[in-house]
């Protein structure tokens with residue numbers, strides 16, 4: 492099952508059952524003294540089995556293996572708590588480590604949902620099934636924190652850390668300047684669009700994400716190793732497509748608000764989503780949640796650019812277009 496994508500760099504496909512992402516790409520880099528595993532999968536049996544089978548084939552000794560996790564999402568981080576040994580170093584970033592430690596972050600999310608117009612009763616009953624809850628890392632993890640321009644040397648490779656906030660607050664890519672390889676996590680994906688969500692009123696992740704795309708655009712990249720789906724080569728072209736996608740999305744939000752004020756949930760219900768259901772009401776709960784989170788990120792982006800304006804009506808935030816005179 493392991494596919495050698497470059498000398499001593501192997502891709503393991505870790506299945507994500509019942510999830511539209513289908514699988515996570517875990518990368519195993521074999522070095523002479525230590526190995527490095529980049530991203531791991533959920534803390535779930537199917538992921539563990541695939542990881543162990545792959546590592547057996549590659550004859551990787553976990554006692555000589557360290558980990559680099561691109562961001563806090565459970566499909567990247569979850570399994571590390573089960574496979575790291577007491578000699579393993581787990582490299583991670585500070586903003587996402589802080590969010591993991593913050594016990595109130597789920598509560599803030601639940602409290603913000605009704606502000607966006609999202610049906611609170613649906614949220615409460617479904618939340619315990621959230622993969623972040625069920626398959627996230629267990630217990631306390633001791634991280635070795637990396638920052639911009641820090642390096643990880645492994646075998647013949649010397650990876651440089653590139654901070655790419657947006658998909659999460661602390662998302663981090665790795666760049667190998669000699670081989671011109673980008674380990675992209677969920678920053679740039681080829682066949683699907685990385686999800687940019689917001690569930691608060693005090694951040695602007697879409698603005699950060701677009702800035703991180705511009706930052707990576709300047710790198711000379713010949714091979715992208717993404718967190719999901721296929722490996723690809725043309726990073727600049729993909730970045731342009733992703734930027735175009737978000738521009739189109741922002742225009743769509745604006746044109747929906749030009750027809751009248753709405754809360755985020757109402758805007759999301761009128762957007763065109765790339766999903767095969769006849770109506771918004773038939774969308775599965777999780778799709779509605781992701782769609783609403785993505786809409787909130789676009790609303791915040793437009794609001795900061797003063798193209799729309801926000802008003803508080805009762806508990807809810809309502810948005811309207813700033814129409815030109």
Ligand SMILES: [Zn+2]
Nearest residue numbers: 562564658677
């Ligand atoms: Zn992610």
